[in-house]
Amino acid sequence: MPSKGGPEGFLVLEDGSVFEGKGFGSIRNVVGEVVFNTGMTGYEEVLTDPSYAGQIVVMTYPLIGNYGITAEDNESGRVQVAGFVVGEWCEFPSNFRNKKSIDQFLRDYEIPGLYQVDTRAVVLRLRRRGVMMGVIGYGASPDDLMQLVATSRRYDAVNYVQEVSTHLPYKWNGRLIPLNKQSPRGDRVRIVVGDLGTKFGILRSLHRRGCEVIVVPWHWTGDQILSLEPDALLLSNGPGDPGLLRSVIRTARSLLGKLPIFGICLGHQILGWALGGKTFKLKFGHRGSNHPVKDLRTGRVYITTQNHGYAVDEESLKGTGASVTHINLNDGTVEGLCHDELKILSVQYHPEASPGPWDNGYIFDEFLSLVGGIRGFWRKKEDEQ
Amino acid sequence: MSKSEGIKKVLLIGSGPIVIGQAAEFDYSGSQACRALKEEGIEVVLVNSNPATIMTDPNMADRVYIEPLTVEYLAKVIEQERPDGLIATLGGQTGLNLATQLAMEGVLDQYDVRLLGTSLDAIRKAEDRDSFRRLMAEIGEPIPRSRAVRSIEEAVAFAEEIGYPVIVRPAYTLGGTGGGLAFSADELTAVCQRGLALSFIGQVLVEECVLGWKEVEYEVMRDRDDNCITVCAMENLDPMGVHTGESIVVAPTQTLTDKEYQMLRSGAIKIIRALKIEGGCNIQFALDPRSSRYYVIEVNPRVSRSSALASKVTGYPIARVAAKIAVGLRLDEIPNAVTRKTLACFEPSIDYVVVKIPRWPFDKFPSADRTIGTQMKSTGEVMAIGRRFEEALLKAVRSLEIGVHHILHPDLFKLSDLELEELIRIPNDLRLFAIAEGFRRGMTVREISEMSRIDPWFVQGIRNIVVAERGLAAKNWSQVSRENLLEVKRLGFSDKAIGQFVGVSERGQSSPNVDGEEKARQIRKQLGISPVYKMVDTCAGEFEAETPYFYSTYESNGSDEVPPSQGKKVVVIGSGPIRIGQGIEFDYCSVHCVWALQELGYEAIMINCNPETVSTDFDIADRLYFEPLTLENVLEIVEKEKPVGVIVQFGGQTPVNLAEWLHKCGVKILGTDFQSIDIAEDRRRTHQLLSSLGIPYPPGDAVSSAGEALETARDIGYPVIVRPSYVLGGRAMDIVHSEEEMISYLEYVVRVSPDKPILVDRYVEGVEAEVDAIGDGDECLIPGIMEHIERTGVHSGDSIAVCPPQRISEEAKKKIVAYTSAICKALRVQGLINIQFVIVGDDVLVLEMNPRASRTVPYLSKLTGVPVVPVAVRAIMGKSLREQGYTPGLMPEPLMVGVKVPVFSMGKLLKAEIELGPEMKSTGEVMGIDPEFPKALYRGLVAAGYHLPRGGRLLVTVADRHKAEIVPIVQRLERLGFQVYATRGTAAVLEKAGVFCQVVNKIEEGPPDVLQLLSRKALDLVINTPSATRLSERDDLIIRRFAVEHGIPCITSLDTARGVATALETVEGEHRCEVRALQDIHALVSSADPMTET
DSSP, X not given: OOOOOOXXXXXXXXXXXXXXXXXEESOOOEEEEEEEEOOSSOHHHHHTOGGGBTEEEEESSSEEOTTOBXXXXXXXXXXXXXXXXXXXXXXXXXXXXXXXXXXXXXXXTTOEEEESOOHHHHHHHHHHHOOEXXXXXXXXXXXXXXXXXXXXXXXXXXXXXXXXXXXXXXXXXXXXXXXXXXXXXXXXXXXXXXXXXXXXXHHHHHHHTTXXXXXXXXXXXXXXHHTTOOSEEEXXXXXXXXXXXXXXXXXXXXXXXXXXXXXXXXXXXXXHHHTTOOEEEEEEEEEEEEEEXXXXXXXXXXXXXXXXXXXXXXXXXXXXXXXXEEEETTTOOEEEEEETTTTEEEESSOTXXXXXXXXXXXXXXXXXXXXXXXXXXXXXXHHHO | OOOOTTOOEEEEEOOOSOBTTBOTHHHHHHHHHHXXXXXXXXXXXXXXXXXXXXXXXXXTSSEEEOOOOSHHHHHHHHHHHOOSEEEOTTSHHHHHHHHHHHHHTTHHHHTTOEEESSOHHHHHHHHSHHHHHHHHHHHTOOOOOEEEESSHHHHHHXXXXXXXXXXXXXXXXXXXXXOEEESSHHHHHHHHHHHHHHSTTSOEEEEEOOTTSEEEEEEEEEOTTOOEEEEEEEEESSOTTSOGGGXXXXXXXXXXXXXXXXXXXXXXXXXXXXXXXSEEEEEEEEEOTTSSOEEEEEEEOSOOHHHHHHHHHXXXXXXHHHHHHHTTOOGGGXXXXXXXXXXXXXXXXXXXXXXXXXXXXXXXXXXXXXXXXXXOOOOEEEEEEESSHHHHHHHHHHHTOSSOSSSOOGGGTTSOHHHHHHHHHSOBTTHHHHHHHHHHTTOOHHHHHHHHOOOXXXXXXXXXXXXXXXXXXXXXXXXXXXXXXXXXXHTTOOHHHHHHHTTHXXXXXXXXXXXXXXXXXXXXXXXXXXXXXXXXOSBTTSSOXXXXXXXXXXXTTOOOXXXXXXXXXXXXXXXXXXXXXXXXXXXXXXXXXXXXXXXXXOEEEEEEOOTTSSTTSTTTSSEEEEOOOSHHHHHHHHHHHOOSEEEOSSSTHHHHHHHHHHHHTTOOEESSOHHHHHXXXXXXXXXXXXXXXXXXXXXXXXXXXXHHHHHHHXXXXXXXXXXXXXXXXXXXXXXXXXXXXHHHHHHHHHHHOTTSOEEEEEOOOSEEEEEEEEEESSOEEEOOEEEEEEETTSOGGGSOEEESOSSOOHHHHHHHHHXXXXXXXXXXXXXXXXXXXXXXXXXXXXXXXXXXXXXXXXXXXXXXXXXXXXXHHHHHTTOOTTTTTOOSEEOOOOSSEEEEEEEOOGGGSTTOOOOOSSXXXXXXXXXXXXXXXXXXXXXXXXXXXXXXXTTXXXXXXXXXXXXXXXXXXXXXXXXXXXXXXXXXXXXHHHHHTTOOEEEEBOGGGOSSBHHHHHHTTOOSEEEEOOOSSOOTTSHHHHHHHHHHHTTOOEEOOXXXXXXXXXXXXXXXXXXXXXXXXHHHHHHHSTTSOTTTOO
């Protein structure tokens, strides 16, 4: 029989539901928040997206690993998901860029996987009950595994950003370069990226547009950031509950009006808080590459990549001076906001794609034209002085 | 809502008869569009010449015209109806070309009709190769080097420049008609000749060949505010070089990384924006498997076969959304009809794998070339859904109904390795099976992938199946564990295949497992393995969906999503893939069966596997199971749903063939009971019945050996009609004139159907007629008698039929009615039965009977206004005809004469014999309606594509036995102004009778011969009747093939020729064409349906 083998295993959710499967990747038990992603391509990008830290990701598309792992399409330096649940993983991937199988990739980073799972059944459960904690486990009874869930720390209570953010600042020009103190200020627009768990895709998108990109750790203060004399700040995507990141919110608030600030995903939620708004947790989040988002300023609809479990509460933005620029066409939640006076632009979805449709790069252009305009204005002021 | 101002009435053009390259998918898209427009309060006018469609039902559009699809008739409809707008992109290539012509000839301007949705300019940019190339260059999308040429010389010169092989694609044709691959100047000349002749604008494209690249297609939608989405991307298993309609297609894409997928998606969106398409569009790409290079190959600025497939793959109704966009709605103003909670402006995500396999007609044309390429040869397709590629692939193979239930083909066992490699290397209908066979003989994934250029991922999938076979073969039943069995069920093995493979190593290939299927099912049930049913919901489970669209799969402890229901349920088995002999008519019947059941308060459950059809639209039945039509799959559904019964009458022969097994498994067959079905299907029992009723029939017998066959034929006397029992569309049926022919036939037939008896019957020459009768278990209703123009011997499906009959005496009609009533009573027919007769003077003999709906049901319904299927369904469910308000017996003759004309696709099938005979060959049909027979016939012929110019040129070459009979026909045609050409023998006879004709050399007489005349297109009509034996190399066949391949109508029956003369004489000198809506015609019939009369 063409069986890939692997030990019997379970995915057990905290509501007691049990799903059978077989192990692949690294065989060890892991607890995490169980979420699902509806993208039919892009598992490599999903695996390496730091926003999935602490989460067990269930892919709705049943055949995963068909084109292998390219390494070029990694979104960070490692596999970030806590665990991976699929219908089937592919033993003999086929693509000219394939470097290794998904099984090998997971083993390289000691991440457990479970396959031959009725993933649709898991998805329907999560859709009805909302995301919840769960465990991938082998060689233990579902009851014992439930115990493990009960005694583990809950996703919502963990600051995963500190686990995935860079420890040292670096420059990005297609690769990581340690930041030189005397890094000369060139002609190019300098963007500082506050790394809450940034995807390489964001850095690539900025670099491709001619920006000088400097990535700094999540805990950097406003003064530290300003000391780099950036033209603008970008708060990146990242994992977890934004409400836990008080210091980041304070930093963002301290920079309001001092710099144009661009937020993506978690960065957008942080800006929501910094402006005086709030976030709330979605029942089962938005994760996939097919979410329609309407740009309220033009009436146009764009298909976007999304990966978030929290959203900015539209009501809470009232009186903050911020306005909603984008909404999700499916559930009407806030997908983008701006504050003209404070030069703030942020989106909940992923304009950098990776994975997903390339339709939304215009948001980067928009932000950079805002930055460019301002920079011109400042330069002019300096000249006048 | 921002609907276009002033659009209150819209004209839709259908796609006409089913031909290879244009099948039921346009009935599906057209019907969806009709409903979508009516929802918006728009009045719909529909024109289509094909009566076998749902879209031409009087309740689908407000005004339905069954008229020829020509500018002349359409202009007439426009003049009469004055629509505000026309949607050009929903009726296939036919509809698109007609809309273009209507615009070019000023008809649209004259009557102030706006072209809605995609503009003419966009259509032209996408369809005209040159302007398309320019546009792609402008927006920076790569295309293969190519040149549009108008002559063979130009083509050859360009090919020398870029190097062979090259691909030839004619502009404005469907299904790649006239296209092909050329490896040398000679081949290029041949392909170009055909292509130039067939192109609507005399242009072909010669293109750089990217043989072996991946072929990927995207279905894209755009609204007038420039919102764009991609509905689905599909990857062809067969790489570039095989027409996408001929490829095995897998969805979603399997071997593309996200970067590759998005690169092509972005290209697709750029293209649809540049073309400014408003609606749906299909874009095909070639992707280099070794780099990120790609080419845009083709753009179809309309809904297509692929879009129908994409709709069924995802649940996203492309035609419906395209129709709404055409009348001005934006994507984000259109609700997602599946979830009803989200909007049409999103990209579907699917959580299963879909495999489509084309259905080829090679079983009907043993002499045809079985290789596949850039020209379509398939008549239909099947689709299967699973959670694994292997599972979907095997389910699709079973859905094909080609006599195999697994990727195991007995024809391949005896091939040498070299022959097998040839089948793997050169694309053909058996390639999939050859690959599996290759693995059984020890070939590797790498070898097969290199030979076939099929991506190793797919090849590996096929290997996984073969490896699992070996696992089963090494075990006997007692060693098969639950896990073993679940594993192979997950890979899509049927119980039948499992039964066949288990223990083979021990038993040896030669002793097949008798009742293996039964045994496998038993053990499977004991081990507690049953399928679970999952929903197709457009969104991979992210949102709650209300569509009851399901497929089966196997998961360990998997969960089932079919909600329990309390209602009384009835299962309707559909008709599977479109093939010759079982076409769209049966989908028409199945859909009406569903609707009729719903009206009676039943929940109708549809099972079918054909993605092109209306019956598999998600909102037709109360529940749709997209499954193979096999005993196993039907039984599982019956077990799950516990219906009151199963209806097998409306899906053609497919469900009837299942009836016996379903009955044995204790499933209730609704309608005519199984015993009666068996009597009607079994010739011997039929003859016993007829004898006991005193009804005459041509003598004949069922025989089971060659010796018996010869003996019986001698007893009955030649000519005899021979065929295997239990077949469809007269497969392998033939008229045999001598013992010598009989011997050659027996060799041919034994190969086709080894363990079934052969039927040998006296051939009675006479007028053929048929009835579709509705029985209520006691009495019966005959909506009309249909007479065939061609004499007996021509398959009823290939005959021109006319109702009411023109040549049958009152006495004979009375006998037909009496015999039909007696048969219905004796068989207690509940529902439909089709009975065929041969009439000689006042004598009537019964030829055969089929206890099910026949292909004439939609034609008859539309002509007479009697809702044949609903009346039959009510009878099946227990309402007598009298209770329904009908008086049993023959209905009063319709006021209009309806003529059904068959349509053939012979041009597509190289080397196939086109001669009419007892084996059915037509792929579709059209109908002409008029108060007068000759005019109705004329209209039917025009609709069927006969272009018969006055003063045209006619070639006559007939067999000796037809020479006397042909003379008066040719004389009539000569009087109509035809210039007559004839071969020597025929010419001699004609000249003796005073016909002036030019003698043309036969092929063996050397040039200037017949072929030169044909290839110069110097002829308008060919009458050719073949002499005696079945030898494909004969002159006649070459002439006939040459004619069809050059698009010249070729008549092979004297009766058809006589009909053509009659039709032409009537319209001679008269140019009025009056068009009538079906609604008006039916209004003339006082009591069309007493049940629904209000």
